[in-house]
Amino acid sequence: MKKIFIAGHKGMVGSSILRNISKKNKIITVEKKKLDLLDFNKTYNFFKKNKFDEVYLCAAKVGGIVANYSSPADFIYNNLQIQNNCIFSAYKTKVKKLLFLGSSCIYPKKTNIPIKENCLLTGKLEKTNEAYSIAKIAGIKMCESFNRQHNTDYRSVMPTNLYGPNDNFDDLNSHVLAALIKKIFYAKKNNKKTVVIWGNGKPKREFLHVDDFSKACLRIMSISKKKYQKICDKEYHFVNIGYGKEISIKELANLIKSIVGFKGKFIFDKNKPNGTFRKLIDSQKIRKINWKPKISLKKGLIKEITSFMFQNT
Numbered sequence: 001m002k003k004i005f006i007a008g009h010k011g012m013v014g015s016s017i018l019r020n021i022s023k024k025n026k027i028i029t030v031e032k033k034k035l036d037l038l039d040f041n042k043t044y045n046f047f048k049k050n051k052f053d054e055v056y057l058c059a060a061k062v063g064g065i066v067a068n069y070s071s072p073a074d075f076i077y078n079n080l081q082i083q084n085n086c087i088f089s090a091y092k093t094k095v096k097k098l099l100f101l102g103s104s105c106i107y108p109k110k111t112n113i114p115i116k117e118n119c120l121l122t123g124k125l126e127k128t129n130e131a132y133s134i135a136k137i138a139g140i141k142m143c144e145s146f147n148r149q150h151n152t153d154y155r156s157v158m159p160t161n162l163y164g165p166n167d168n169f170d171d172l173n174s175h176v177l178a179a180l181i182k183k184i185f186y187a188k189k190n191n192k193k194t195v196v197i198w199g200n201g202k203p204k205r206e207f208l209h210v211d212d213f214s215k216a217c218l219r220i221m222s223i224s225k226k227k228y229q230k231i232c233d234k235e236y237h238f239v240n241i242g243y244g245k246e247i248s249i250k251e252l253a254n255l256i257k258s259i260v261g262f263k264g265k266f267i268f269d270k271n272k273p274n275g276t277f278r279k280l281i282d283s284q285k286i287r288k289i290n291w292k293p294k295i296s297l298k299k300g301l302i303k304e305i306t307s308f309m310f311q312n313t
Contacts, residue, residue, distance in 0.1 A: 008059030164210035201250030
């Protein structure tokens with residue numbers, strides 16, 4: 001029986017891993033109010049006391065374009081502190097395996113599509129989420145550096161845009177899919193005739209259901225160190241995990257509109273930032289170990305919208 005710590009178990013990814021991980025293991029979780037991962041001494045003592053076999057590092061400060069743009073200091077500081085404290089504590093307490101969660105925003109604003117892992121650090125980042133991106137790049141490089149210097153087994157995965165149970169619908173911290181669901185639902189509920197959407201609607205995004213993603217994470221952690229290193233190339237020690245298809249913001253809004261039953265119109269505010277135009281990632285490596293997404297975007301959206309409507313009706 002393995003002793004496994006899921007850091008950030010209340011978040012969208014952490015809660016999905018908790019739902020899907022084998023219950024044959026001894027799973028450890030801790031409330032944020034009981035363990036501040038920003039505090040190194042508390043984090044290290046927690047790791048030292050429990051002596052984990054594996055760690056899933058899902059804890060992070062995340063948010064959409066508004067939060068990232070308005071609070072960059074919070075995003076870079078909190079994420080650097082959390083990941084540094086957890087990764088170093090894992091090393092000091094001899095954790096056998098660790099999984100670090102990155103983000104597809106680590107890639108340059110302008111790069112080839114689909115985005116391969118070797119595009120990392122080949123160009124300038126998208127300015128609106130630069131601070132968050134830099135923190136995540138640092139986490140990838142920290143795992144890679146410990147592996148090279150100390151022969152640890154720390155693995156990193158780069159998810160595309162995620163959605164699903166425990167998604168964040170906060171006005172400032174939500175990502176585009178959740179933000180659109182909330183806007184369109186309340187527009188219908190309040191009999192509004194229009195919904196304002198940031199940007200021109202042309203940027204395209206790739207969306208993956210969080211349960212598909214967590215199963216990919218579990219698959220990554222289940223394979224041997226040798227097999228993981230084989231699917232990663234010698235220079236880039238991380239793996240993209242995506243859905244494989246993209247949709248424009250305008251198309252996404254219309255799909256949500258049809259599911260919700262909103263009859264009004266969309267107004268695209270072109271004075272607001274679009275973000276990166278395309279972010280479709282190349283997921284060939286993860287498919288080499290017999291993983292592929294099973295939940296279609298439409299099916300996943302119906303589930304998410306139905307749940308949101310039930311909770312807010």
